[in-house]
Structures are given as structure tokens and as C-alpha cells.
Amino acid sequence: MDTTQLLKGVLDLAVLAALRDGDGYGYDILRRLRAAGLDEVGDASVYGTLRRLFAGGFLNTYVVPSDEGPHRKYYGLNAAGHAELQRSGKVWQGFASTMDDLLRERETA
Amino acid sequence: MNSTAQDEITEYVERVRAALADLPEATRAELLEDLPEHLAEIRAEDTVTLTDRLGTPEAYAAELRATAAGFVGGFPDPPKRRFEPLQAARADVMKVLGTADVKVGPVLGYPKASDFLRLLRPAWWVLRGYLAAMAVAYFLDAQSTVGLLPRIGNSTLIALVLLAGCIVASIALGRRRFELNQWKRVALYGGTTVLIFFAIGGFFSADSDVRDPGYNDVGYSGGGNPYDYIQDVFVYDNQGRLVPGARLFDQDGQPIQMGNAYCSDESTGEVSHTRSMGYPYCPEAAPFASPAPDATVTADPSEPAEEPKPDPAPTSASPSK
Numbered sequence: 001m002d003t004t005q006l007l008k009g010v011l012d013l014a015v016l017a018a019l020r021d022g023d024g025y026g027y028d029i030l031r032r033l034r035a036a037g038l039d040e041v042g043d044a045s046v047y048g049t050l051r052r053l054f055a056g057g058f059l060n061t062y063v064v065p066s067d068e069g070p071h072r073k074y075y076g077l078n079a080a081g082h083a084e085l086q087r088s089g090k091v092w093q094g095f096a097s098t099m100d101d102l103l104r105e106r107e108t109a
Numbered sequence: 110m111n112s113t114a115q116d117e118i119t120e121y122v123e124r125v126r127a128a129l130a131d132l133p134e135a136t137r138a139e140l141l142e143d144l145p146e147h148l149a150e151i152r153a154e155d156t157v158t159l160t161d162r163l164g165t166p167e168a169y170a171a172e173l174r175a176t177a178a179g180f181v182g183g184f185p186d187p188p189k190r191r192f193e194p195l196q197a198a199r200a201d202v203m204k205v206l207g208t209a210d211v212k213v214g215p216v217l218g219y220p221k222a223s224d225f226l227r228l229l230r231p232a233w234w235v236l237r238g239y240l241a242a243m244a245v246a247y248f249l250d251a252q253s254t255v256g257l258l259p260r261i262g263n264s265t266l267i268a269l270v271l272l273a274g275c276i277v278a279s280i281a282l283g284r285r286r287f288e289l290n291q292w293k294r295v296a297l298y299g300g301t302t303v304l305i306f307f308a309i310g311g312f313f314s315a316d317s318d319v320r321d322p323g324y325n326d327v328g329y330s331g332g333g334n335p336y337d338y339i340q341d342v343f344v345y346d347n348q349g350r351l352v353p354g355a356r357l358f359d360q361d362g363q364p365i366q367m368g369n370a371y372c373s374d375e376s377t378g379e380v381s382h383t384r385s386m387g388y389p390y391c392p393e394a395a396p397f398a399s400p401a402p403d404a405t406v407t408a409d410p411s412e413p414a415e416e417p418k419p420d421p422a423p424t425s426a427s428p429s430k
Contacts, residue, residue, distance in 0.1 A: 011176065026143050027150040044169045047147065048176030051140055073143045 003040050013092055014038060015049045016058065016077065016085040023076035025064075026050060050075055058084050113227055118148045119287050121159045124166030127291070129174065140173055158221070234283035237301065238276030240308045245271060247311070256315075340368045342388040343395050350399045354387040 007014070018024070018032040030046045053059050058081035064072050077085065122144050129137045151162055163169050214221040239259075246259035246268065258268040259275075282297070289297065344355040357365040372391035373380045383390035 026147055042172050043147065043151075043163055044172035045176045047143065048140070048173040048178075051173075051177045055139075072146060 007038065007041060007045075010092060011041070011045060011049050012053060013085070013088045014041070015046065015053060016081060016088065019059070019075060019077045019081070020085060023074045025072040025074050029075065053081070113224075114152045116227065116230075117159055118145060118152060121148055121163075121166050121169075123287050125170045125173070128167045128170035130291075132174075140177055230283065231280065234280045235276055237283075237304065238279030239272065240304045241279060242268075242272045242275035243311065244304060244307050245275070247307070336367060341390050341394065342367055343397075344388060345397065345399075348400065349397070351389070351392065351395050351397075353389070353392055354385060355389075356387040 014033055015029060018029050018036070021032075024032065026047050029050065030041070030043060033041050033046065050059065054061060054075065058078065059075045060078045061073055061075050064074055066072060122141065125144060126137065126141055129140060132140070148159055151159065155162055160166075210221045210223050214224065217225045219225045242259035246261050250261045258265065259271050260268045261271070286294070286297065342355070342357065344352040346352055357367070359365055368388075368390060370383045370390050371380050372383050372394065375393075385392065389395065
């Protein structure tokens with residue numbers, strides 16, 4: 001099985017989780033995901049997901065001007081985003097524990 | 110950030126934009142909004158090219174499209190591409206070129222050959238301006254011969270003004286090429302292609318003019334040197350007698366070399382080097398028979414009798430230098 005395939009289903013959740021600890025701009029969020037071990041996440045995927053979550057009303061954004069580099073567009077969780085993170089997080093944990101159980105039964109069987 | 114990196118970023122963004130061309134303008138603008146800053150971040154921390162780091166702009170666009178789908182009701186699939194085989198062939202060619210790019214680069218002292226070529230871009234803009242000026246002059250000037258300056262009506266001043274104007278315009282166009290819309294860019298590439306063919310044609314015609322200046326003005330329909338077919342030269346004096354061992358010189362005293370110094374024997378078919386020191390190489394192949402040595406002027410009615418008394422001894426024509 002390919003991590004990339006798995007990632008597609010949980011990318012929203014991963015991005016929401018990466019924003020839980022604080023606002024960040026696109027590349028910053030990408031780095032957080034990579035640092036957390038999701039090496040295979042694609043750059044475009046993160047930006048696309050941020051766009052979609054924003055359009056879905058889960059994020060707020062603001063631009064921070066920068067003196068040396070380009071201006072950065074920051075994303076942060078709003079109330080709906082926090083709620084979605086809670087909900088999706090529970091769904092994932094339920095799903096993950098089911099999978100864990102399933103695999104454990106198979107191993108002991 | 111240097112201008113090469115800026116160019117690379119602009120080019121990458123433009124190609125992603127082109128790959129998303131089917132989306133509504135507002136959606137596309139939103140998707141591309143933070144792409145330039147993203148690319149700038151990558152470029153700042155990494156020396157590899159954007160394509161090496163992120164994949165092709167088209168792949169990037171596809172990933173962006175796939176992950177952002179669902180926002181405003183999901184995106185339609187990109188329209189089915191026309192000319193599939195051509196697209197595939199293009200991909201193959203690009204792959205080969207990409208390999209060559211990486212292989213040739215180190216020879217030139219750059220990671221990739223394209224890095225070096227990108228530095229030459231302004232030089233190409235200048236050359237393109239020159240070629241455009243030459244093309245304009247060629248089509249406007251009645252003489253229609255390609256020289257080195259874009260002259261119209263032999264005026265050097267007009268030529269220089271036209272040249273300067275075209276070069277400045279070409280550089281300006283080069284710097285603003287990303288601001289052009291798709292059709293204008295197609296027109297630019299089309300025009301450039303025509304210009305390149307014009308340049309190649311002009312280059313070869315100028316080259317042959319320089320190598321072969323004398324004969325091009327001769328209006329032979331077949332073109333080329335009208336004396337190419339000559340194998341031997343026969344000189345007759347005004348009595349109609351063949352002059353043996355004749356030598357030909359031009360106005361500068363340079364010997365004129367014509368024909369080939371080999372004769373074939375009619376009866377045996379044997380080919381041997383001539384024993385004659387001048388023309389004709391093969392006296393026995395003379396097209397006209399000489400009159401007998403004691404023949405009088407009237408023996409050759411075709412020749413006007415300029416000399417009342419023919420010299421019976423065969424003349425050995427030797428030039429006076």
C-alpha cells in the first residue's frame with residue numbers, strides 16, 4: 001500500500017491538525033507536515049487543500065507583509081475549523097482503532 | 110534573488126496557469142494566488158530547479174486541481190487533449206532534451222545546459238531585433254538582396270535607425286513576454302519561427318555570395334557557374350587555325366584555369382593526362398577543323414579578311430605580360 005493513497009483521504013485532517021498549534025503560511029504548514037513525518041505530501045496538495053478548506057469556511061486568512069521576502073498569506077483555524085478538526089479527528093481515531101483491531105485479530109488468528 | 114531565478118518562477122507560474130486555463134478566471138486566480146511566494150521560498154532555500162523539486166508545472170497544476178476540487182462545486186476534468194500522438198511525441202522529445210540538458214551542462218561549466226542558455230537570452234533578443242530589421246528591409250527594399258545592414262533605398266541612416274528600433278523593441282518584448290496573452294504569445298513564437306527560417310535562408314545566400322561573388326550576377330536560368338560544363342578550350346586565330354599551347358590570363362595576369370587536363374582516346378577509350386602545356390588539352394578533339402597551312406584567306410569564308418597575308422607558320426600564342 002502506498003502512503004500517498006492513504007494521505008489523500010486524510011489530507012484535510014492533517015492540514016487542520018497542523019494549524020491547531022498556530023497560524024501559518026503555506027510553506028510553513030508544508031514544513032510542519034513534513035516535520036511530523038508526512039514526507040510524501042506534495043507541495044501542490046497542501047496549497048490545494050488550504051484553498052479548499054478556506055473556501056469551505058474552515059479557515060481565515062490574512063497577509064503579512066515582509067521586508068526581505070515575499071508577502072505571506074497566513075491561514076488559521078476559525079471556530080468552524082476547530083469544530084471540524086474535533087469531528088474529523090474523532091472519525092479518524094475511530095477508523096484507525098478499528099483498523100488496528102482488525103489487523104491485530106488477523107495477526108493472532 | 111537574481112533575475113534568472115525570478116524568470117524561472119515567472120515561467121513556472123505561467124505554465125501552471127496555462128494548465129489551469131479551463132477554470133473560471135476567479136477560481137484560477139485564487140488557486141495561483143500564493144504560488145509565486147511559495148516558489149520564491151523554495152528557490153531561496155534550494156539550489157535545484159523548481160521542476161526538479163516540484164515536478165513539471167503541469168503535474169503541479171494537476172495536483173492542485175485534484176486537491177482543491179470540491180471547493181465551489183468541484184472542478185471539471187481538464188478538456189480532453191487534442192493531438193494525443195503529437196503530445197506524446199513532444200513528451201518523448203522533451204525527455205531526450207532533458208537528458209542532453211543535464212549531460213551537456215557540466216561540459217559548459219553549469220549544472221544544466223539550459224542554465225547557460227538562459228543567460229544568453231538577452232543576446233538572443235538583440236539578435237532577434239537585428240533579424241527583424243533585416244526582414245523588414247528585405248521586404249520593403251526593391252533590390253531584395255541581403256547585405257549586412259537593413260538598408261532601405263541604400264540609406265545608411267535609415268538602416269541604423271531601423272536596426273536600433275527593432276533591437277530595442279525586441280528586448281522590450283523579451284522582458285515583457287510573460288505579460289502577453291496566449292494568442293499574442295502564439296503570434297510571437299510563430300513570428301520567431303518565420304524569422305529563423307528567413308535568417309537561415311539569408312545566411313546561406315550571403316555565404317554563397319561571399320564565396321562566389323563573380324558568377325551570381327550571370328543570369329543563367331540554371332544558376333551557378335555557366336562555365337562549369339567546359340572541359341577544354343580551343344583558340345582559333347583569325348585565319349581559323351587552331352592555336353596550340355594557348356594560355357589564358359585575366360586582366361590581373363592571373364592564369365584562367367578551365368576544364369580538366371585529361372584526354373580520352375576516341376578509338377581505345379583510354380584516358381590519359383594531356384601532354385599539352387596549354388589549351389587545348391586535347392587538340393585532336395577540336396570542334397572545327399583547321400584549314401590547310403597553305404590555305405588562303407578565302408578558304409575560310411566565315412572569317413573576315415583582316416590580314417591580307419596569312420602567316421603560314423603555326424602561331425604559338427604567348428601572352429605579353
